[in-house]
Amino acid sequence: MSLTDLAIKKLKPEEKRYEVSDRGGLFIRISPTGHKSWIFRYRFGSDKKPRRLTFGDYPTVSLARVHELHAKALQDIDKGIDPGAVVQEQKTAHKAAPTFQDLLEEFWEKELSKSPTADERKRLVVKDALPSWASRKVKSITRRDAVLLIDDVRERAPVTANRLQGVLVRMFNFASERGIIDASPLAGMRRGKENSRARILTDEEIKILWSALDGDNREIDFFSTSKLALKAILLSGQRPGEVLGMTRNEIDGDFWTIPSARTKTRAENRVPILPMLADVIEQAKAISGDSPYIFLSSRGKGEDRPLRVQTLANALRRHTASMGIPERFTPHDLRRTLRTKLAELGVSDMVAEQILGHKLQGVMGIYNRHSYDIEKKHALGLWEQRLREILGISEAVSNVIPFEVRHG
Structure with missing residues (x-):
């Protein structure tokens, strides 16, 4: 039987690389790292030696697309054309004068x-x-x-x-x-000037925003997962892209561990999960179903993929005025707001920078290997307590209220 997208997604990595047959010599190869790629095995002409042609990686090359490539390769063989030789000629041409x-x-x-x-x-x-x-x-x-x-x-x-x-x-x-050109035509090009951002939300703006992000608020009409993601950024202080890329296997008990491959600094960051953040994550999970991503995009066309930062930025740009907040702000400004609030709460710069996932500089970065888990948890606890005071919430609430999945 031919493979399906669901069957492919269920293929898990094993200790050794293995292949699963689709049809007509087409296979999908799964590496120990979970990497999946398309392989076509065939024989050509009187030469009985097996030949192999790769069609790219899944899901970059979709199941539908690989079936088109596979069908074309079979047609070439019937016509006496070696599909592998065709691909090699194309590669040679591209290498000679790439667009x-x-x-x-x-x-x-x-x-x-x-x-x-x-x-x-x-x-x-x-x-x-x-x-x-x-x-x-x-x-x-x-x-x-x-x-x-x-x-x-x-x-x-x-x-x-x-x-x-x-x-x-x-x-x-x-x-x-790579030898495509002799020298870059952009070498030495200076960037234009930028005004450094210093946008920080006031307590009143935080209160207005949180109300707008309530799942029952139909006046601010954008995707429920986007609302939850913005809350998560404000609660955790992590980079918007890191929040949106959160997966279920990154969460272990009271900690969310962002792997080094997903951080800007290429260093793992352990983020304590306090009650308000835990509540947001559980609500997002209820929407994302069995997807590995917590903050799942609604526009994946059948493929699991997380929300994009630009989606959040666009939502805020469209709705900031209707929220009653006169000055625009970005998802990243929520991270800056948390950092400022931590300073106001007396949290040391060392701990605050560790929460944000910034690298320690100089000698401290080399010799200080303390995890700061306890200190970060205490600091974010202070922030949740302060946020509840701003919002007029007497204590942390753990009830998970399902969001209606909406678009906008």
């Missing part, structure tokens, strides 16, 4: 996908650079092309322009390192 689209795919595969902010950085390129440059040969893109592209974005969003420029600089450096 910007080719560069983005290679950059994603070899480097960008391993970054904690991979999806957001790729989105910048796809939205603002790919429409103009997709079919352009990388060698044909000049510094002037890049300047004009970034200037267009800067007129609309100065901060976004700088973020895009940062990704493009690294992309073209990568292209130079």
Whole structure:
């Protein structure tokens, strides 16, 4: 029988790599790390030696897409064409003169996908650079092309322009390192100036926001999981992307452990889960069902994926005024607000920085290996107590009230 997406998702890694057959020589390979890739085994012509062709990784190459590739390969064999040779010729051609689209795919595969902010950085390129440059040969893109592209974005969003420029600089450096171009046309390009953000929510704004994020509040109409995610950022102080990527297996009792692969500093961070945060997580779990992600996107088209930071930012931009908060704020400003509140509560900078997942600097970063679990739990306990005072809640509430799943 042919594989299904559900069957593939249920395939778990084992001590040794193994393969599961789909049909007609098509297999999915599962590595000990859980990596899944498509393999096509076939014979060609009079040569009885088995041949192998890879179709990419799952779910990047979906089940439907791999069936199309598999069908095309079988047709080629019937016509006397070796599909493996065709793919090799295509790779050779791409390597000889890659387009910007080719560069983005290679950059994603070899480097960008391993970054904690991979999806957001790729989105910048796809939205603002790919429409103009997709079919352009990388060698044909000049510094002037890049300047004009970034200037267009800067007129609309100065901060976004700088973020895009940062990704493009690294992309073209990568292209130079890989021999696609001799030197990056963006080398030495300076970023535009940014006004440093200092947006911190007042106690009154926190109260207004929390009321707006209530599951029963129908006046502020956006996705229930988005509301819960914003609460989780304010309660934990973690980076929005780290909160949204939270998975069930990262939670163990009263602690949420963010693995090093998902943190900006590449260092594991243990976050204490106090009652209010635990309540938020349980409500999000009730919505996400059996997904591994706690804050599940509603627009996954049948695939499990977490909410994106941009989704939260867009929701706040649309609804801040209707909440009754005059000055706009971002999801990251909630993290800054918690850091400020910890200082007001007398929490030491050392402990507060540990909560936020910042690295200790200098000699302390080398020799101080204390976990600070107890101190972080105490500090976040003080913050929840203060938050309950702001909200007029006398004590922590543990009742889980199911949210109606809504879109917006």
